[in-house]
Amino acid sequence: MTDLAPEAKERDAxxxxxxxxxxxxxxxxxxxxxxxxxxxxxxxPDRVADVVRRQWGEQRIRSWxxxxxxxxxxxxxxxxxxLVGAAPGQIVVGDSTSVNVFKAVxxxxxxxxxxxxxxxxDASTFPTDGYIAESAARLTGRTLRxxxxxxxxxxxxxxxxxxxxxxxxxRTGRLHDLPALTAAVHGAGAYAVWDxxxxxxxxxxxxxxxxxxxxxxxxxxxxxxxxxxPAFLYVRHGLQDRFDSPLPGWTSHAEPFGxxxxxxxxxxxxxxxxxxxxxxxxxxxxxxxxxxxxVPVEAVRAKSLALTDFFLxxxxxxxxxxxxxxxxxxxxxxxxxxxxxxxxxxxxxxxxLIERGVVGDFRPPDVLRFGFTxxxxxxxxxxxxxxxxxxxxxxxGG
Amino acid sequence: MTDLAPEAKERDAxxxxxxxxxxxxxxxxxxxxxxxxxxxxxxxPDRVADVVRRQWGEQRIRSWxxxxxxxxxxxxxxxxxxLVGAAPGQIVVGDSTSVNVFKAVxxxxxxxxxxxxxxxxDASTFPTDGYIAESAARLTGRTLRxxxxxxxxxxxxxxxxxxxxxxxxxRTGRLHDLPALTAAVHGAGAYAVWDxxxxxxxxxxxxxxxxxxxxxxxxxxxxxxxxxxPAFLYVRHGLQDRFDSPLPGWTSHAEPFGxxxxxxxxxxxxxxxxxxxxxxxxxxxxxxxxxxxxVPVEAVRAKSLALTDFFLxxxxxxxxxxxxxxxxxxxxxxxxxxxxxxxxxxxxxxxxLIERGVVGDFRPPDVLRFGFTxxxxxxxxxxxxxxxxxxxxxxxGG
Numbered sequence: 001m002t003d004l005a006p007e008a009k010e011r012d013a014x015x016x017x018x019x020x021x022x023x024x025x026x027x028x029x030x031x032x033x034x035x036x037x038x039x040x041x042x043x044x045p046d047r048v049a050d051v052v053r054r055q056w057g058e059q060r061i062r063s064w065x066x067x068x069x070x071x072x073x074x075x076x077x078x079x080x081x082x083l084v085g086a087a088p089g090q091i092v093v094g095d096s097t098s099v100n101v102f103k104a105v106x107x108x109x110x111x112x113x114x115x116x117x118x119x120x121x122d123a124s125t126f127p128t129d130g131y132i133a134e135s136a137a138r139l140t141g142r143t144l145r146x147x148x149x150x151x152x153x154x155x156x157x158x159x160x161x162x163x164x165x166x167x168x169x170x171r172t173g174r175l176h177d178l179p180a181l182t183a184a185v186h187g188a189g190a191y192a193v194w195d196x197x198x199x200x201x202x203x204x205x206x207x208x209x210x211x212x213x214x215x216x217x218x219x220x221x222x223x224x225x226x227x228x229x230p231a232f233l234y235v236r237h238g239l240q241d242r243f244d245s246p247l248p249g250w251t252s253h254a255e256p257f258g259x260x261x262x263x264x265x266x267x268x269x270x271x272x273x274x275x276x277x278x279x280x281x282x283x284x285x286x287x288x289x290x291x292x293x294x295v296p297v298e299a300v301r302a303k304s305l306a307l308t309d310f311f312l313x314x315x316x317x318x319x320x321x322x323x324x325x326x327x328x329x330x331x332x333x334x335x336x337x338x339x340x341x342x343x344x345x346x347x348x349x350x351x352x353l354i355e356r357g358v359v360g361d362f363r364p365p366d367v368l369r370f371g372f373t374x375x376x377x378x379x380x381x382x383x384x385x386x387x388x389x390x391x392x393x394x395x396x397g398g
Numbered sequence: 399m400t401d402l403a404p405e406a407k408e409r410d411a412x413x414x415x416x417x418x419x420x421x422x423x424x425x426x427x428x429x430x431x432x433x434x435x436x437x438x439x440x441x442x443p444d445r446v447a448d449v450v451r452r453q454w455g456e457q458r459i460r461s462w463x464x465x466x467x468x469x470x471x472x473x474x475x476x477x478x479x480x481l482v483g484a485a486p487g488q489i490v491v492g493d494s495t496s497v498n499v500f501k502a503v504x505x506x507x508x509x510x511x512x513x514x515x516x517x518x519x520d521a522s523t524f525p526t527d528g529y530i531a532e533s534a535a536r537l538t539g540r541t542l543r544x545x546x547x548x549x550x551x552x553x554x555x556x557x558x559x560x561x562x563x564x565x566x567x568x569r570t571g572r573l574h575d576l577p578a579l580t581a582a583v584h585g586a587g588a589y590a591v592w593d594x595x596x597x598x599x600x601x602x603x604x605x606x607x608x609x610x611x612x613x614x615x616x617x618x619x620x621x622x623x624x625x626x627x628p629a630f631l632y633v634r635h636g637l638q639d640r641f642d643s644p645l646p647g648w649t650s651h652a653e654p655f656g657x658x659x660x661x662x663x664x665x666x667x668x669x670x671x672x673x674x675x676x677x678x679x680x681x682x683x684x685x686x687x688x689x690x691x692x693v694p695v696e697a698v699r700a701k702s703l704a705l706t707d708f709f710l711x712x713x714x715x716x717x718x719x720x721x722x723x724x725x726x727x728x729x730x731x732x733x734x735x736x737x738x739x740x741x742x743x744x745x746x747x748x749x750x751l752i753e754r755g756v757v758g759d760f761r762p763p764d765v766l767r768f769g770f771t772x773x774x775x776x777x778x779x780x781x782x783x784x785x786x787x788x789x790x791x792x793x794x795g796g
Binding site: 025027031033036037039040044045048049052053055056057058060061063064069095096097098099102106123126127128130131132134135139140146171218220226227228229230231245246247248249250253257258259260261263274275276277278279280281282284359361363364 | 423425429431434435437438442443446447450451453454455456458459461462467493494495496497500504521524525526528529530532533537538544569616618624625626627628629643644645646647648651655656657658659661672673674675676677678679680682757759761762
């Protein structure tokens with residue numbers, strides 16, 4: 001059997017991002033589930049303690065002003081904007097991804113106008129997108145049609161109001177062609193809404209460059225914001241004046257402390273705000289984003305592809321022939337930052353992997369999913385994960 | 399001038415709830431803004447540190463199961479249920495109040511059926527309720543009509559689908575008659591939705607007893623959950639099977655990890671869930687609710703009324719004649735747990751009070767607002783607040 005450990009060691013030694021691992025709290029587990037819950041950034045515990053003890057405990061209500069609580073949604077939105085290729089002033093942080101999908105899809109339908117009565121949704125997407133899009137369709141009197149991303153160009157028509165697509169498929173790790181699909185949607189006069197849950201922080205997104213209309217994403221995967229940390233909503237500059245939120249809560253009012261009976265939307269990205277910002281989780285996210293200081297997302301992407309390529313070589317070297325089948329595209333242009341392996345008995349195999357300190361996850365019915373977070377995963381870990389998988393499957397596990 | 403300090407001292411000595419103050423982190427400030435942001439419960443910092451360092455940092459993804467993360471929304475809902483007079487299984491915690499108002503109003507309209515085309519909303523309410531109700535009306539094709547609570551009985555008709563009311567007015571502190579108004583709404587065949595932001599944790603609500611249909615509330619005022627902590631949604635048992643949420647996110651699915659393309663709502667209160675629960679803020683709230691161990695809300699209510707009565711006596715004794723006018727009803731049956739004083743130059747007067755260690759807040763155009771949180775506010779503090787207000791106004795402040 002080829003031993004790839006020496007090569008892993010060399011590559012880790014040459015890795016310019018290797019030192020970033022120290023910005024996280026980690027142990028000797030091989031943690032390949034950062035695409036579900038990112039590891040804890042080292043700066044977070046002290047920051048959260050300060051928010052709780054000093055800002056809340058001592059300054060109390062004054063922190064809404066002096067602690068920067070009130071402006072947190074747009075400030076943190078600007079902090080993550082470069083990671084998804086957005087200029088400042090287009091992202092607010094808050095609410096869950098599902099709630100932001102609702103704002104974005106209803107907003108897009110309203111932008112498209114009453115003549116367009118159909119919403120297209122990626123049928124292979126994480127299900128919440130479909131459920132929420134269905135609700136948005138029902139409430140706005142539109143029809144929802146589920147298609148695969150490759151079917152989108154042919155499905156577009158003068159009826160299409162909005163198209164909701166997932167940038168990276170949560171199960172297979174397939175990366176969809178955001179520039180081409182966005183251009184196709186625009187060619188039909190419709191609005192493109194992208195769900196970036198599995199791409200934000202993993203690869204360059206280029207929201208501004210490709211003219212994406214609206215986008216949403218979570219912050220607890222590759223952005224390491226913590227369990228259930230607030231999601232984000234992007235509304236591009238050119239649409240903000242016409243963005244008409246279905247959740248016009250008081251914090252999106254032009255004069256929120258005027259307590260006026262009539263709603264008047266604030267200008268800019270803040271229009272995507274709803275209720276009182278969830279400060280503990282939001283400021284934990286702000287501290288978590290410090291791990292990106294000086295780290296270009298392009299470098300992260302390059303390492304991600306190198307890691308997943310190397311992991312697949314290790315799997316080929318260590319795993320008995322025919323026991324797993326890669327469901328993630330081999331073409332770099334179609335690969336996110338995870339590898340999905342179809343495997344008989346995948347649930348049991350993942351349990352054994354976890355027992356041996358290799359943490360990925362199992363997605364029914366038969367997929368082993370391994371997420372590669374280049375900020376804290378190295379080549380030696382990719383090698384160990386594949387080696388352990390090989391051992392587990394050779395022993396008949398799975 | 400009558401000196402009420404000795405009486406305050408006596409009453410504090412006789413106060414059975416006085417020892418509860420030790421369950422909070424407080425200093426010598428007179429903090430009368432707990433109706434905006436509750437003080438920090440002493441158990442919260444260590445709990446949050448444990449959630450961050452151990453549950454997230456060490457257990458990582460496993461905490462969704464072993465850390466009780468997944469079931470937190472309904473577990474914490476059950477924990478606060480007794481405070482609002484609800485049996486278990488009817489409350490979930492999550493999202494902001496505004497988002498929950500949206501779920502509740504759209505849900506109520508759908509329960510009422512297509513024949514009923516009007517929503518009534520309390521015109522004096524906190525504005526977000528009106529903004530969100532307007533959006534719910536627009537999306538469901540209903541008409542929104544703003545009325546005062548006293549106008550509700552006359553405004554009800556066979557057209558009325560739902561009525562959204564605020565239990566306690568955020569500005570005046572007026573407590574509305576929840577039992578009578580709910581009965582009137584039901585008499586017209588409509589559904590009653592109550593906003594409990596200013597009553598949950600301040601006084602007995604009796605949701606089950608009075609047959610309230612749906613209710614929402616925040617947890618960062620009298621429930622001390624922390625800045626922007628998750629709100630809650632109550633759907634009474636008898637309606638849960640027909641509750642049809644406009645935000646059917648994946649965590650409200652009957653089989654959330656099945657990742658099925660079609661939505662099927664889970665049974666029970668969990669139907670009010672939407673996206674991934676915001677764990678840091680949610681578990682901080684869970685720790686915060688421990689301050690209620692062994693504390694009946696009826697005792698809190700009795701002390702609240704005694705405190706506000708005493709504060710008004712102190713104001714009468716210390717504040718120069720004619721400088722303030724109480725906008726909060728004197729009748730106990732109509733009083734929440736705050737006192738609003740109309741005062742020329744209220745903004746400046748509040749700034750001076752805060753400089754002298756008495757923290758209330760200013761609500762435009764001319765109201766000084768003082769919240770009384772009986773768990774940690776005593777009679778000596780009420781006396782000191784009124785005395786300081788008298789000094790500020792006597793000096794010409796305001």
